[in-house]
Amino acid sequence: MSxxxxxTHNGLWKNNPALVQLLGLCPLLxxxxxxVNALGLGxxxxxxxxxxxxAVSLIRNAVSDAVRLPAFVMIIAAFTTCxxxxxxxxxxELYQILGIFIxxxxxxxxxxxxxxxxxxxxxVLPSALDGFMMGLGFMWVLLAIGAIRELIGAGTLFDNxxxxxxxxxxxxxLNVFGENYKGFLVAVLPPGAFLVAGLLIAIKNLFDARAxxxxxxxxxxxKKGAKRVRTTGQIA
Amino acid sequence: xxFLKVTSPHTSKQGQAGNVMLSVIYATIxxxxxxTYFFGVGVLINLILASLxxxxxxxxxxxxxxxxxxxxxxxxxxxxxxxxLGLALPAYTPWWLIAVxxxxxxxIAKQLYGGLGFNPFNPAxxxxxxxxxxxxxxxxxxxxxxxxxxxxxxxxSAALGKVFLGHELIMEGALLDGYTSATPLELMRQNDxxxxxxxxxxxxxxSQALFAGVGWEWVNIAFLAGGIYLMYKRVFTWHAPISMLxxxxxxxxxxxxxxxxxxxxxxxxxxxxxxxMFGAFFIITDPVSSAVSNRGRIxxxxxxxxxxxxIRSFSNYPDGVAFAVLLLNFAAPFIDYYTKPxxxxxxxxxxxxx
Numbered sequence: 240m241s242x243x244x245x246x247t248h249n250g251l252w253k254n255n256p257a258l259v260q261l262l263g264l265c266p267l268l269x270x271x272x273x274x275v276n277a278l279g280l281g282x283x284x285x286x287x288x289x290x291x292x293x294a295v296s297l298i299r300n301a302v303s304d305a306v307r308l309p310a311f312v313m314i315i316a317a318f319t320t321c322x323x324x325x326x327x328x329x330x331x332e333l334y335q336i337l338g339i340f341i342x343x344x345x346x347x348x349x350x351x352x353x354x355x356x357x358x359x360x361x362x363v364l365p366s367a368l369d370g371f372m373m374g375l376g377f378m379w380v381l382l383a384i385g386a387i388r389e390l391i392g393a394g395t396l397f398d399n400x401x402x403x404x405x406x407x408x409x410x411x412x413l414n415v416f417g418e419n420y421k422g423f424l425v426a427v428l429p430p431g432a433f434l435v436a437g438l439l440i441a442i443k444n445l446f447d448a449r450a451x452x453x454x455x456x457x458x459x460x461x462k463k464g465a466k467r468v469r470t471t472g473q474i475a
Numbered sequence: 476x477x478f479l480k481v482t483s484p485h486t487s488k489q490g491q492a493g494n495v496m497l498s499v500i501y502a503t504i505x506x507x508x509x510x511t512y513f514f515g516v517g518v519l520i521n522l523i524l525a526s527l528x529x530x531x532x533x534x535x536x537x538x539x540x541x542x543x544x545x546x547x548x549x550x551x552x553x554x555x556x557x558x559x560l561g562l563a564l565p566a567y568t569p570w571w572l573i574a575v576x577x578x579x580x581x582x583i584a585k586q587l588y589g590g591l592g593f594n595p596f597n598p599a600x601x602x603x604x605x606x607x608x609x610x611x612x613x614x615x616x617x618x619x620x621x622x623x624x625x626x627x628x629x630x631x632s633a634a635l636g637k638v639f640l641g642h643e644l645i646m647e648g649a650l651l652d653g654y655t656s657a658t659p660l661e662l663m664r665q666n667d668x669x670x671x672x673x674x675x676x677x678x679x680x681x682s683q684a685l686f687a688g689v690g691w692e693w694v695n696i697a698f699l700a701g702g703i704y705l706m707y708k709r710v711f712t713w714h715a716p717i718s719m720l721x722x723x724x725x726x727x728x729x730x731x732x733x734x735x736x737x738x739x740x741x742x743x744x745x746x747x748x749x750x751x752m753f754g755a756f757f758i759i760t761d762p763v764s765s766a767v768s769n770r771g772r773i774x775x776x777x778x779x780x781x782x783x784x785x786i787r788s789f790s791n792y793p794d795g796v797a798f799a800v801l802l803l804n805f806a807a808p809f810i811d812y813y814t815k816p817x818x819x820x821x822x823x824x825x826x827x828x829x
Contacts, residue, residue, distance in 0.1 A: 423575075424609040434583070 250372025277385030285374025292370030392427035394420030502701035513690035515628035517566030529557030620690030659688030702756025722780030754796035
């Protein structure tokens, strides 16, 4: 039970692939212009991550150390190809928008990193959970950046969601600032991605620092009689 | 007998950041007068709004960082940034545009990096570039200079209506083809087919000017005068501005092409249009983000001159000063590394070998 908790905490917060390990920055910065792009890429990455973690964990005792990295890359490439074909079949427009960044999931270091650091040393179920949690951790950061950039850049939220959820999602678009919002192009361009990602990392560190201070404050509160006091001599 | 107990440094007053910044502000006065004469009160509104937003954002961030607000506001660096951005923006810019620009200048480009002295980029130019790539339409609408409009300038109420309420700028007696017009740089770049002489005689913007475009030439000369005052006051050395102007002039002379239809403009044209003089004396001389040694400043300035010419002539942006300066801000530490001055008492590298 505690392992489940630890894996979850690691993936979503403490060892978040995007905010702490800073892995997979290329898709993180490149395709987070809107929520639908971020969600599409986040789901694809999560799928590959779960699949590759399970497969790597299954073969972990059969592959020697010398050839493990090429083997892992082959597995990841296979799952990426599957994901790519799936997206091509079911969400063709989104597949075209994301373009080169779907095949590039192969090179996402977060996936190879998890395969090497976790899946090759653990049993199948924890590995699958780790893949899911790391993917979820990556996806929520993608979604947060995508939402902020879409909001500032175009003044909308959930625009074009029909690319992922079908025709019924066409009217999900929210015009937060009204129809007359001019749009702020910098947020949609690459500099905006760097700014927003940097701010998110800063906010996370701020939370961590505050939590640490609270913990320390609790620790240093000494209870009465908890410490032995030398009482030689007279105490006034 | 007692000696005066005064230790070095013996210079007084000079060298305080606040004094230097104030003399920069004084030096912009000729430029402000020229801009106001040709483009009207919009220039002054820009400056006032930029100053208010600049000081406001600076005070806010200093408060959040728990710094001494009055002490840091008194170095006037926020005010200089505000003046530089206010002068770079087109007159009659909407107020929110100035607010966004000052936010990026002061908060993101300056204070997030640690305040004055720690900013790797010129804050005013960051604000300008953010606005330029986000709102290209608003950023390239300069009104027609007054002499071409029959001396007519927008009234104060019309200007305020445009800036705060977004009303159309309507002038009595304005010419029919609208209140905005192409700047000399745009005319020159879009010219394909006319000889330079023809272009100059056909277009009132050139034919009514002495050197290079009505209004713009005098704005540049005014900034040149302010820059010479600053050099006289030894706020900066001559190296960066002169090498930038020289590089720009040499490239322009090479590509002038005898005034043919594919000419990219004469050296005089490039010196006296756009933001050349403003950039040369007020932007690239920023002591924080430029190269440090004199030799380094010559390289720094020359490369900026080259980039300005390239961006002006071959890109889609109206002027290249801001982009050129930011690119070279990136390169300034690299330039510094290769142009370290010889330390007194040490031989130069080439001599020590021989």
